[in-house]
């Protein structure tokens with residue numbers, strides 16, 4: 001089960017050309033995209049190879065706005081995971097924000113191999129205005145998507161349930177996910193697998 005980091009793309013002409021199906025991960029900055037991606041891949045490797053390698057693939061950090069390029073990871077030579085730069089990070093310049101936005105939008109609007117968008121929402125904060133915008137955009141473009149509620153380890157049962165309900169009202173029932181406990185890894189893989197079959 002080889003996982004390869006293929007490219008950190010800053011321009012559309014750097015996107016891979018081998019036409020493998022793609023799953024993209026989007027959400028506001030710091031929501032936990034890179035961590036979720038690592039959790040999916042590590043768990044996946046563990047399942048297949050008995051937990052030999054546990055190296056992080058996607059860079060994570062305390063500093064929001066870390067991922068500035070579109071990062072392509074090729075899984076088992078069969079599909080790509082695509083880590084998009086987070087939106088809504090106010091502390092970078094307007095010029096920089098616009099650059100990210102046009103890169104991410106360019107990807108989402110034109111990417112033929114894109115099969116599924118995983119929209120990440122922080123379970124503690126629920127959907128933000130930008131998340132709603134993203135949902136509208138996905139629906140307008142008939143883009144299949146699912147919702148993951150990240151950092152589920154940070155809330156107790158009662159608060160989790162309330163939050164999941166509010167996310168469900170705005171979007172769809174979310175997959176509660178934690179990169180810390182591994183909650184949701186299997187469930188999200190099932191959603192991804194079935195999106196690739198259709």
Ligand SMILES: Nc1nc2c(ncn2[C@@H]2O[C@H](COP(=O)(O)OP(=O)(O)OP(=O)(O)O)[C@@H](O)[C@H]2O)c(=O)[nH]1
Pocket residue numbers: 028029030031032033034035036059060061062063064065066067085086087150151152153154177178179180181
């Ligand atoms: N407790 C907990 N912390 C998490 C979880 N996922 C991510 N974090 C933390 O949240 C912070 C941001 O995580 P990243 O995965 O870098 O977030 P990102 O969405 O890729 O951020 P950008 O690339 O800046 O858009 C880091 O400090 C992570 O350790 C989780 O499931 N549980």
Ligand SMILES: [Mg+2]
Pocket residue numbers: 033034035059060066067083
């Ligand atoms: Mg990131």
